[in-house]
Amino acid sequence: MATVRLSFSPAPVHVRxxxxxxxxxxxxxxxxxxxxxxxxxxxxxxxxxxxxxxxxYRIPDLVMVEMSDSDSYMVRVIDRAxxxxxxxxxxxxxxxxxxxxxxxxALTTGVGFALLAGFVDDLQVRPVDEGAxxxxxxxxxxxxx
Numbered sequence: 001m002a003t004v005r006l007s008f009s010p011a012p013v014h015v016r017x018x019x020x021x022x023x024x025x026x027x028x029x030x031x032x033x034x035x036x037x038x039x040x041x042x043x044x045x046x047x048x049x050x051x052x053x054x055x056x057y058r059i060p061d062l063v064m065v066e067m068s069d070s071d072s073y074m075v076r077v078i079d080r081a082x083x084x085x086x087x088x089x090x091x092x093x094x095x096x097x098x099x100x101x102x103x104x105x106a107l108t109t110g111v112g113f114a115l116l117a118g119f120v121d122d123l124q125v126r127p128v129d130e131g132a133x134x135x136x137x138x139x140x141x142x143x144x145x
Contacts, residue, residue, distance in 0.1 A: 002029075002069055007062040010054030015047040018065050022075060029069030030142035039073075042119040046077040046136045049116075053081035053134075072105060072122075073140045080133040 004025050008014035022043040023036055031039060043065070050063045064078040116123055122139035 001011050001018050004067045006065040006067075008065075010059065010061075010063055012048070012051055014063075015044055015051060018047045019044045022065070022067055025067045025069070026073050029073045030144050031073050031140050034144060035140055038119045039075075042116055042138050043075055043077070045115050045119065046075070046138065049078055049136070050079035050081075057081050065112065069142060070120065071142070075138045077136045077138075078128055078133055080128075081121045082132060084128050 002023065002025075006018055007020060008018065011078055015091075016101070019040050023040045026036060026039045027033075047063060047065065053059070054061065054063060059080050061080040066074075066076040066078075068074050116136065116138070120138045124135075124137040126137070127133070128135050
């Protein structure tokens with residue numbers, strides 16, 4: 001089982017790097033070619049959400065990404081934002097998400113879960129053990145040659 005770990009400062013420019021590395025590791029792990037676009041989009045969305053939370057709450061800590069391939073290809077994206085910030089918008093009804101007073105960062109964090117659910121069949125979002133932060137865990141099947 002190989003594991004690749006990335007950590008980057010919470011700047012949008014680094015999301016592209018995480019996507020590129022994520023797809024390269026997925027390809028090497030044996031994820032089917034037709035799923036690689038989904039992998040790219042999902043990693044980008046999860047990282048964008050983490051960066052937006054860090055910026056919204058002025059958290060200078062690094063965003064962590066871990067990719068591993070054993071029986072499946074797993075990607076974990078970990079932010080350090082307060083737990084209530086990570087789940088806040090997911091509780092809003094759709095008509096309130098259209099409220100023009102919501103910031104772009106708030107919309108990014110809330111809508112991100114809906115987009116991720118469309119890209120990833122095996123998606124889990126849970127608090128990080130240390131108490132501050134959220135882990136977005138995504139899993140895709142692999143086909144060994």
